[in-house]
Amino acid sequence: MLGSRQSSNLVVGLMSGTSLDGVDVAVVEIKDQMDTLDFKLLHFTSLSYSQTIRDKISTICNPKTASIEEISSMNMYLGKLFADASLKAIQEAGLSSKQISLISSHGQTIFHQPEPKMIAGSEVTSTLQIGDIGMIAEKTGIMTIGDFRTRDMAAGGQGAPLVPYTDYKLFRKEEHGRVLVNIGGISNVTILPKGCTETNVLAYDTGPGNMIIDAFTSWATNHTQNYDKNGDIAAKGKVNEDWLSQLLDHPYFQLAAPKSTGRELFGEAFAKRLWQEGERYQMNHTDKITTITALTAKTIAMEINKFIKSANLKEVFISGGGRYNKTLMRFIANYLSLDVSVYGIEEIGMSADAKEAISFAILGYQCYKQRTNNLPAATGANNEVIMGKIAW
């Protein structure tokens, strides 16, 4: 039985995020004692998607170009790819499949609609993560858990963000407040006030993370670069303050929490519109990238600044690929009040790259243990639920 022996608590967590860069795989030992959870990262690896796969996923993320046939086949294709990635990681960790209790897979989000649509007089919210868990279980021989977000939505939540549950379990502090920021395709913050309980954690998506920076870099470099490595391009440009303040008027930044977002709002169409706006401002490509980097930084910092006093915030820890963008990190620190210090999340023993995959390992483990694993304060759900479905 899971949990009865130390060796049986080995879990593989899989995360494929909104950047569409690939799948992250964390092999984690989960230490489950009384009501505290802890983990040890045994191995971490990422499998990059080929350009063909990125393009295919991009196509099915866009309702105008998606076809049901492509969605259906990509669901099975990604399931197989996730299975292969899991087996590779298990082998690299020096383990065998038999030692793994479960695989927990977030899946690839291709659609996320937290604002209700009317269908035959009923309000419907929806979210879709693909990468079939039946396929993963079949190809690995390991029980697989996935499809977390729908259950939270069924309980009236946004189905996102889900990682704040593990942020709360692992990183809350009695002495002072902390903020965890993940900068992937989209950015999200988890605010853990001093001595917080589950009910007063604040967590939501702040808006774009690297998504627009990546798109701009690709266009500015004639597709020779997918992202602004280390923020080197942004470091060379100037922020256009006029344009930045206009960009900050976007309605998403004014929305009250709980809120979550994705490619539907800040994807390619949005990036294209901003790129054209930048042209109208007669800005060079470098200044456009610098200004868009400042937009990500400012929308994160503005949210944190709101809670510095009330939550007694002292430390901000940054994870996700954006942690490596030095210009973005510098801008965030500059936009924040001097009361808080900004660190990479490795400062508290967590890997910036593996954090989300580790979190999904923990969320899946909790599901298997039949424990609730959503944080209604973050998602807006009416009640706690056990998120996740199991393929035996």
Ligand SMILES: Nc1ncnc2c1ncn2[C@@H]1O[C@H](COP(=O)(O)OP(=O)(O)OP(=O)(O)O)[C@@H](O)[C@H]1O
């Ligand atoms: N060295 C680096 N310098 C600058 N940016 C980087 C670097 N390494 C990664 N990134 C950025 O991080 C992005 C990937 O981040 P990450 O893997 O955290 O996103 P994700 O998990 O796909 O997204 P999300 O968390 O929104 O689902 C890349 O697209 C790139 O923009």
Ligand SMILES: CC(=O)N[C@H]1[C@@H]2OC[C@@H](O2)[C@@H](O)[C@@H]1O[C@H](C)C(=O)O
């Ligand atoms: C619908 C969806 O896939 N949302 C992702 C996305 O990527 C970042 C942000 O938007 C967050 O809401 C979420 O992922 C993280 C892992 C979460 O649920 O905490």
